[in-house]
Amino acid sequence: MRKLIIDLDPGIGDALAAIVALVDPAIDLLALTACAGAVPGPVASRNLQSIVAHIDPPKWPRLGSSRAPAPEVEQVPGLWEPWLGGVHGPTGLGDLEFPAAQLHNPHESPRVLVELVRAHPHEITLLTLGPLTNIAAATELAPEFPGLLAGLVVCGGALTCGGDVTAAAESNLFLDAEAAQRVLSLREIKTLVPLDATARVMLDLEQYVQITAGDSAANRFLRRLLPVSFRTHRQLLGMEGLRLAEVAALLTAIEPGCCRTQPLAVTVETQGEQTRGAVIADRRAAFGARPNADVVWEIDPAQVLRYLAGILGGAA
Numbered sequence: 001m002r003k004l005i006i007d008l009d010p011g012i013g014d015a016l017a018a019i020v021a022l023v024d025p026a027i028d029l030l031a032l033t034a035c036a037g038a039v040p041g042p043v044a045s046r047n048l049q050s051i052v053a054h055i056d057p058p059k060w061p062r063l064g065s066s067r068a069p070a071p072e073v074e075q076v077p078g079l080w081e082p083w084l085g086g087v088h089g090p091t092g093l094g095d096l097e098f099p100a101a102q103l104h105n106p107h108e109s110p111r112v113l114v115e116l117v118r119a120h121p122h123e124i125t126l127l128t129l130g131p132l133t134n135i136a137a138a139t140e141l142a143p144e145f146p147g148l149l150a151g152l153v154v155c156g157g158a159l160t161c162g163g164d165v166t167a168a169a170e171s172n173l174f175l176d177a178e179a180a181q182r183v184l185s186l187r188e189i190k191t192l193v194p195l196d197a198t199a200r201v202m203l204d205l206e207q208y209v210q211i212t213a214g215d216s217a218a219n220r221f222l223r224r225l226l227p228v229s230f231r232t233h234r235q236l237l238g239m240e241g242l243r244l245a246e247v248a249a250l251l252t253a254i255e256p257g258c259c260r261t262q263p264l265a266v267t268v269e270t271q272g273e274q275t276r277g278a279v280i281a282d283r284r285a286a287f288g289a290r291p292n293a294d295v296v297w298e299i300d301p302a303q304v305l306r307y308l309a310g311i312l313g314g315a316a
Contacts, residue, residue: 001028002254003123003150005116007064007109008246009037009130010047011092012229016222017129017246018048022057023218024311027254029057030116030124033064033109037130037175039092041066044130045106047092054221062116064109064134071131071175074276079166094228110137117148125151127253129246131172132156136179139186151256152190155249156180157268157279159295161196166277170195173268174277181268184279190293192266193252194279197259197296198245201304205230205240211309218312248304252296255307260298263291 004027008014021029032052034044045065052060073079091097113134117124126149128135135152138145146152156172163169173180184192203211208226212219226242233239251258265282269275282289 003028003030005031005124005126007033007035007128007134009035009044011038013246014129015051017250018051019218020311022055029061031062031112033112034066035130035134036066036068036070040070041068043092055217062112064112065106066109109134110141113138114142114145121148122150125253127153129155131176132179132183133176136182146186146188153253155193157192157194159194159196159279159281168275169277177268177270177277181270185267192293193249193296197299198248201244201248201301202241203244211312244304247308248299251304251307258303259296261294261296264293264295265289265291266293
């Protein structure tokens with residue numbers, strides 16, 4: 001059983017991946033840690049509580065909280081603001097209000113990350129689905145933190161395709177480009193799952209009906225949650241389906257052989273007016289820098305959909 005922590009800013013796509021991880025019997029989900037991104041930190045924290053309470057898994061993960069406000073967005077040329085919040089609705093979980101009890105003694109996400117990784121050295125895979133703020137903070141808090149991970153899988157970035165929030169940048173890395181630069185530039189090898197690999201991984205309406213037909217808590221929750229995302233994807237993006245980047249990244253974290261990767265040296269641009277948040281990959285054969293990441297170039301969309309259907313069907 002793979003020990004996993006997910007750091008996220010839910011967000012409907014993040015919520016779907018978290019639900020799948022909660023009910024996948026092959027995953028030992030140790031923690032869900034909130035970060036500010038698509039929603040402010042307190043909203044992300046509340047959304048995580050709501051998700052876990054509604055799914056009510058046999059083993060509850062630890063919850064890491066965030067008090068950070070939503071990242072301040074610089075007005076750069078070509079910024080497409082609806083992607084930063086519009087596709088997720090006013091609460092982050094569409095337009096649904098999910099009540100959740102306040103935690104009496106909340107624990108900040110970076111400290112939760114450090115505590116768990118120190119307790120399970122070289123055993124935990126960390127999957128990030130939002131900005132890399134918490135991972136940069138955990139590394140500052142404990143410089144040994146990255147080296148104690150079994151693996152770091154980052155959902156974010158765009159290399160050869162356009163970004164989703166600017167022409168050059170994907171939203172997770174754009175929203176905290178400084179943290180992204182610090183984390184992706186670490187010497188430790190990490191796996192980067194960019195838009196290049198996930199853009200074709202989509203869930204259409206017919207597939208949605210099939211995979212959520214059961215009567216499990218997960219399926220009931222998703223039948224309330226996902227229609228909002230179908231509507232916003234159609235209205236804002238002109239898409240008749242949902243992108244499954246987060247579920248594709250989850251599958252990459254637990255089954256690394258599901259995708260085609262290339263070792264590259266990567267970093268993130270933090271200064272460029274047109275390129276803030278863009279991933280820079282050194283692909284020079286003779287003079288390139290030492291690789292610090294395995295970049296995912298291709299994931300089979302059918303394999304992701306089979307995984308999603310198998311887990312949600314198994315939860316019924």
